[in-house]
Amino acid sequence: MGRRAKNKQGDPRPIDQAYDKPSQKKLGKRKADEVDSGAKRPAKKVKENAVKPLKAPVAANGKTKSALKVAKPRADQPKPKKQKQARFEDEDEDEDEGAGSSEGWEDVDDDGDLKAQAKSLFNESDEGEFVGDLDDLDIDAIADDDDLLKGPVQELDLGSDDDDDDEPELPVKLKGKKSKQQERPLKIIPTGSDASSDESDEDEDEDEDGPITMKNMEARSRALDARAAREAELNAEEFRQAELAGEQSGDDLADADDVDMDEEGEGADDSEGFVLPTAEEREEEKKRGGPDVHTVQRRMRECVRILGNFKRLAAKGRARSEYVQQLISDIGSYYGYNDFLAEKLFQLFPVAEAIEFFEANEVPRPVTIRTNTLRTRRRDLAQALINRGVNLEPIGKWTNVGLQVFESSVPIGATPEYLAGHYMLQAASSFLPVIALSPQAGERVLDMASAPGGKTTHMAALMQNTGVVFANDANKARTKSLTANVHRLGCKNVVVCSYDGREFPKVIGGFDRVLLDAPCSGTGVISKDASVKTNKSERDFSLLSHLQKQLILCAIDSVQPDSKTGGYLVYSTCSVTVDENEAVVDYALRKRPNVKLVDTGLEFGRPGFTSYRGKTFSDKLSLTRRFYPHVHNMDGFYVAKFKVERRTKVTKPDAEAGPAGEVDVAMDGESIAFNDDEDKQYIEGASSLRAPCPIDVCGIGCLAAEITIPPGDLACSIELGMTLILSLRCLQRTSGNA
Amino acid sequence: MRPLTEEESKTVFTKLANYIGKNLVHLIDRQDEPHCFRLQKDRVFYVSESSMRLAISVARPNLVSLGTCFGKFTKGGKFKLHITALDYLAQYAKYKVWIKPNGEMPFLYGNHVLKAHLGRITEDTPEHQGVVVFSMNDIPLGFGVTARSTVDTRKLDPTAIIVFHQADVGEYLRDEETLF
Numbered sequence: 001m002g003r004r005a006k007n008k009q010g011d012p013r014p015i016d017q018a019y020d021k022p023s024q025k026k027l028g029k030r031k032a033d034e035v036d037s038g039a040k041r042p043a044k045k046v047k048e049n050a051v052k053p054l055k056a057p058v059a060a061n062g063k064t065k066s067a068l069k070v071a072k073p074r075a076d077q078p079k080p081k082k083q084k085q086a087r088f089e090d091e092d093e094d095e096d097e098g099a100g101s102s103e104g105w106e107d108v109d110d111d112g113d114l115k116a117q118a119k120s121l122f123n124e125s126d127e128g129e130f131v132g133d134l135d136d137l138d139i140d141a142i143a144d145d146d147d148l149l150k151g152p153v154q155e156l157d158l159g160s161d162d163d164d165d166d167e168p169e170l171p172v173k174l175k176g177k178k179s180k181q182q183e184r185p186l187k188i189i190p191t192g193s194d195a196s197s198d199e200s201d202e203d204e205d206e207d208e209d210g211p212i213t214m215k216n217m218e219a220r221s222r223a224l225d226a227r228a229a230r231e232a233e234l235n236a237e238e239f240r241q242a243e244l245a246g247e248q249s250g251d252d253l254a255d256a257d258d259v260d261m262d263e264e265g266e267g268a269d270d271s272e273g274f275v276l277p278t279a280e281e282r283e284e285e286k287k288r289g290g291p292d293v294h295t296v297q298r299r300m301r302e303c304v305r306i307l308g309n310f311k312r313l314a315a316k317g318r319a320r321s322e323y324v325q326q327l328i329s330d331i332g333s334y335y336g337y338n339d340f341l342a343e344k345l346f347q348l349f350p351v352a353e354a355i356e357f358f359e360a361n362e363v364p365r366p367v368t369i370r371t372n373t374l375r376t377r378r379r380d381l382a383q384a385l386i387n388r389g390v391n392l393e394p395i396g397k398w399t400n401v402g403l404q405v406f407e408s409s410v411p412i413g414a415t416p417e418y419l420a421g422h423y424m425l426q427a428a429s430s431f432l433p434v435i436a437l438s439p440q441a442g443e444r445v446l447d448m449a450s451a452p453g454g455k456t457t458h459m460a461a462l463m464q465n466t467g468v469v470f471a472n473d474a475n476k477a478r479t480k481s482l483t484a485n486v487h488r489l490g491c492k493n494v495v496v497c498s499y500d501g502r503e504f505p506k507v508i509g510g511f512d513r514v515l516l517d518a519p520c521s522g523t524g525v526i527s528k529d530a531s532v533k534t535n536k537s538e539r540d541f542s543l544l545s546h547l548q549k550q551l552i553l554c555a556i557d558s559v560q561p562d563s564k565t566g567g568y569l570v571y572s573t574c575s576v577t578v579d580e581n582e583a584v585v586d587y588a589l590r591k592r593p594n595v596k597l598v599d600t601g602l603e604f605g606r607p608g609f610t611s612y613r614g615k616t617f618s619d620k621l622s623l624t625r626r627f628y629p630h631v632h633n634m635d636g637f638y639v640a641k642f643k644v645e646r647r648t649k650v651t652k653p654d655a656e657a658g659p660a661g662e663v664d665v666a667m668d669g670e671s672i673a674f675n676d677d678e679d680k681q682y683i684e685g686a687s688s689l690r691a692p693c694p695i696d697v698c699g700i701g702c703l704a705a706e707i708t709i710p711p712g713d714l715a716c717s718i719e720l721g722m723t724l725i726l727s728l729r730c731l732q733r734t735s736g737n738a
Numbered sequence: 739m740r741p742l743t744e745e746e747s748k749t750v751f752t753k754l755a756n757y758i759g760k761n762l763v764h765l766i767d768r769q770d771e772p773h774c775f776r777l778q779k780d781r782v783f784y785v786s787e788s789s790m791r792l793a794i795s796v797a798r799p800n801l802v803s804l805g806t807c808f809g810k811f812t813k814g815g816k817f818k819l820h821i822t823a824l825d826y827l828a829q830y831a832k833y834k835v836w837i838k839p840n841g842e843m844p845f846l847y848g849n850h851v852l853k854a855h856l857g858r859i860t861e862d863t864p865e866h867q868g869v870v871v872f873s874m875n876d877i878p879l880g881f882g883v884t885a886r887s888t889v890d891t892r893k894l895d896p897t898a899i900i901v902f903h904q905a906d907v908g909e910y911l912r913d914e915e916t917l918f
Contacts, residue, residue: 384875416842419907420877444792468789476802483803483918487822488910493786495793496802508795 216633220356231301296334300355303327307351327351331358337533344541344577345523347613353630360630361526367405367412368395369423370431370454372489373461376422378403384417398603399431401461421489426454429524429627429637433515433572434458436600436641440565441466443512448501448555449519451478453485459515460491469494470508474501501551505558512566516555518548518584520575524636527629545579552588556595559644569595569642576628576636578612585624585640586617594647597623600639604632608640649677739778739793739801749817750775750782750808754827757819757868757881761830773805781810782817784826803918820917821880821905824870828878831870833863835884835901842873845880846908854896863888869901880906 285291291299303323306313310320324346332342335358346354369392371378378394378401385392389409395402403423405412412418413425439445439459444467450456451473460469471486473479476498486494499507501516521544522532552571561567571588573580585608588595597620605625610617624640742750755762765773765784772787778801785793785805793804806826809819819827837845841855857874865887871880882901884891891900909917 414911416846416873416877416879416907419846419910420879421907422877468792470792479802480918481914483807484910484914486803487807488907490825492806492825493789495785495789495796495804497793497796497800498802499796499800507797507800508792 217631220630224352224356227301228305231298231305234298290333293334296330300327300330300334303330304351304355331355335362335533336530338537340538341523341533341536348576348578356630357628360628360633364527365427365629365633365635368426368428369403369405369412370426370458371401371403371423372421372457373401374465374490375420376417381417381422384422385415388415388417390415395428399428399435401458402428402431404428419488424454424457424485424489426458427525427635429574429634430454431458432600432602432605432625432627432637432639433517433570434462436572436602436639437513437515437568437570438601439463439467439469439513443467443563443566444470444510444560446470446472446504446511446514446555446558448472448504448514448516448551449474450515450517451475451482453482455515455517456482456494457485457489457491460486460494461489463493465490465492467493470511471496472499472501472504474499502554504554509558510560511558512560512563512568514555514559514569515572516551516569517572517574518551518580520544520548520573520580521577522574524574524576524627524629524638526636528635541577541579545584548573548580548584549587552584553591556588556592556642556644561594561644561646567644568598569644570600571640571642573638574635575638576626578609578615581626581638581640582609582612582617582621582624583615585621588642589618589620592644594645595642596645597621598641598643599623600625600641602639605639606631608638649675739776739783739790739798739804742775742777742782746777746782746811746817747775749811749815753809753817753819757827757832757870758830759832761832764830765826775808776804777811778804782808784808784823807918819881819905821907821909822917824878824881824905824907827881828870828872831881833860833867833869833884834872835859835863835869835882836872836874836876837879839874842879845871845903846906848903848906848908848912850885850899850903851882851901852896853891853894853898853900856891856900859888859891859900861888865890871901871906878907880904880908 303326307320307323307327310323314320314323328343328346329339331337331346331354332339335342337345337358345357348354349357371381376384382392382394382403385403385408390412391406391408392403393406394400395404417423418425434455437445437459439462441463443463445459445463447456447459447469450471453471456469456471463469469491471482471494473482473496479496479498483496486496497507505511521536521540522529523536526532552569555569555571559567559569571585575581585597589597597618600623602625605627607622608617608624608626610619610621621640624638627634627637627639629636751762754765758765773784774787774790776783776785776790778798781803783804783806789805793801806822807820808823808826809817811817835851835856836858837851837855838857841851841857844855845851851871860869863869863884865884867884867887869882869884870878871882872878880903882904884901885899886894894900
């Protein structure tokens, strides 16, 4: 080496330590990330890795050598990991070499993790050590305080940026034998899903366990509070300006109104009396190519605020519906929904929650995998994947096969374990219907819409490859991937067929359990497929709902009510709208009096609606479960579980249209035993076949036949449901005369 | 779906015996539940008899798969074993080859197994013998045919092929379209 050797780069660090070095791009965002990581990490880390003392959060912001050095000795003592020590030492050396800033950054990253991980353990010791570096101390203190506030806020602002920054960091951090804790910091950057999944893993005494817990709601409500605080500031400022400007309305957004009026001449902000010409103003807006994003955002916030406290905050003379209309159209333009869908989804929730829902749809849900218990155990799989460099964790208490993947240096869908069929990439919400159905070993189970096979293989695994699973999918092309998954995961008891679901039970019936994961509009998985926002119209919903109603009736008829171990049907959709969920379930309850709703067995989830916008449903619908992305951090989902009982004799005065009655009689396929009650009428009818016709209108003296007329069949004025004895000719004559 | 004819059965069993030898009887006469082979659209399926009886009610144009697909008959009448049969082959394999971690990925990409990747091999494996390939963790990765007997393998240099690749689990991704 030449002059100033100490400034030159030293030997490359051994592989273990080298991984900790974050990319420069990441470093640029370090502070924000770190703060967030601090906010998100604490409880979880404490719980899981309570005994992992780590470098002091001191150097969180400290880029100085002294900070490092201060941190180091302390870190050395409790730390069981030589690795970390060595790394810190190396970092010190590196500092000397002049790459000081990067070391500092590095430490910061590490510190972020560590701080998060074992906060409670180190609070006191941290403070003790801080004496040496007052700057760091202060900064840290501030950082600590601001963690909570900054965290969620930053989450909102830096969403996309953070995601980008996450990428370069990943490969560096996630290799070798890093402990989970060390790996976890990579998830520092708070995307919506990250934050919620972090918090979701924390153990909270929440009824809604799983990916979402109280923390997430807290974070979100904090976010809303922060937003409200900002709005309040803005409002105050605008109010002042309004007064200055002599605006007469004295409303909050007076200034905004002025601005709007000046700019667009519409002042469509709600708090001012300018919403009225909304239609015109909105048209003007549209003509101008739509309002700019900030205006829309502000307007939305204002609307939400006002609608939250309408009596006090609303402008005089403006109806609530105007505000709502404005808000809905703003939501549509801001988030990219068509008007119909924006309104439909908005009406499902209270105002503030609706915004949360729309926000949650912008952010992807965490990637989850399901362990294939036929081939491996969750623990072994987790270990194997961690060795490959995947950062993962069990999902929650409600499942013992689910794993949540935070980040991965290898493609999670192409690892040798995946190819060997040890796990399946599956959304967490898709575990729910199978858990609700809980098929037992040796049963005969039907999955009516099974592609690509996640739920089918789950069921086969639960049944331990005994019994039979019929996996059906109407789309023949999709049965390919279904079969491939079935074989890959080693399910040996599956029969794959390709029928329209409505053909069951004609093809085969008598199933112990049936799962109907009906084709739906997909409003629950908008975060996965944004095209749903624009391509769903009213017609789609009515078509889908019709199809779902037909399918659920067929599914009910395919269940064997006398099954010793079963007799259950689970209906599920990945949608949050009422006309695909509660309406269909209610329809089934009305049309099939022999079915009843039972508890799904899922401990979390919101109960289904028992009434919605004027439509009332059976009370039992509160047994069904709804899942939302903004509450549970899983795709929007709906699960309903039915128990199918024996069908009693179908009564004629069904008060339904004729076809329904006929169908009931025809599809009485669940029991192959003779039904004496039903047979009696036919036997009696046959016996009277040769008697002379009592009416004898035609005077021919023809023979009578007992005809049972389903209600509504004949257009003539025959009383519904009566059994008439007429000769066929008399029948014609009578109807002709009537 | 129909049962296999004598000819077809012979072809299939010969092929299978190449990999599992005498253990073939375990497939044909099982203790727990009787299984059978069925043919549907040139594909051979191995399925339990109870499932098969239920599957009879599914019409031929609509039946896609039942139980486990072992392979298919080519147009020329030969029987090709598919990767989907790996589970049973691995269970009853007579001769096995273990490959080192650094050799896993090349094999999963469809390449042959080189001497350098060889971890372990069953003693006295003859030449041109059907073998099942495992990873060092005993995860079955595929199957193939030995190029040389075990004895000869020792003398080979590291770049020589020792197992010809016939099927590997990577095909679930690579050949998604053509697998079924």
